[in-house]
Amino acid sequence: MKTLTFKFRNIRQSGSALVLTMFIMAGMLIVAMSGAYVVFLGIKAGGIQAQSTKAYYAAEAGAERLLWELRQGGYSYADNPGELIFQGDLAGGSRYDIYFVEFPPLVFRSVGEYQSSKRSVEIRI
Numbered sequence: 001m002k003t004l005t006f007k008f009r010n011i012r013q014s015g016s017a018l019v020l021t022m023f024i025m026a027g028m029l030i031v032a033m034s035g036a037y038v039v040f041l042g043i044k045a046g047g048i049q050a051q052s053t054k055a056y057y058a059a060e061a062g063a064e065r066l067l068w069e070l071r072q073g074g075y076s077y078a079d080n081p082g083e084l085i086f087q088g089d090l091a092g093g094s095r096y097d098i099y100f101v102e103f104p105p106l107v108f109r110s111v112g113e114y115q116s117s118k119r120s121v122e123i124r125i
Contacts, residue, residue: 051117054094059112059121062088062096066108066123 065088080100085108087097094114101107106125111118 048117051115052119054092054114055112055117056119056121057112058090058094058096058114059110059119061090062098062110062112063108063121063123065096066098066110070125 066085069086081102083100085098085100087095089095092114094112096113097111099109099111101109101122108123108125109120110123111120
């Protein structure tokens with residue numbers, strides 16, 4: 001009568017290859033997800049920077065309007081510091097507000113706003 005013998009050695013080797021493959025695939029997944037997260041953060045930061053730049057240019061536009069109004073001579077500034085002098089809406093959804101800050105010297109603040117970003121420019125005359 002013959003005895004049955006199994007070769008467990010081959011079964012163990014193929015099982016270890018499967019475990020090793022699973023570890024390698026898990027490592028590749030972690031690296032890929034980390035890279036995707038870094039790209040996502042870069043895209044988000046770029047969007048915030050673009051909003052901030054548009055808000056800055058809106059503040060600059062408000063400052064230019066203030067200087068134009070003062071050069072025309074038909075505008076007298078407010079008496080109360082912190083008072084809103086005028087505001088304007090620009091194309092593309094940005095806007096600006098001009099505030100009188102103090103006297104002397106004449107100091108004005110132009111605040112530009114675009115979506116969730118605000119930037120300000122101070123004008124001293």
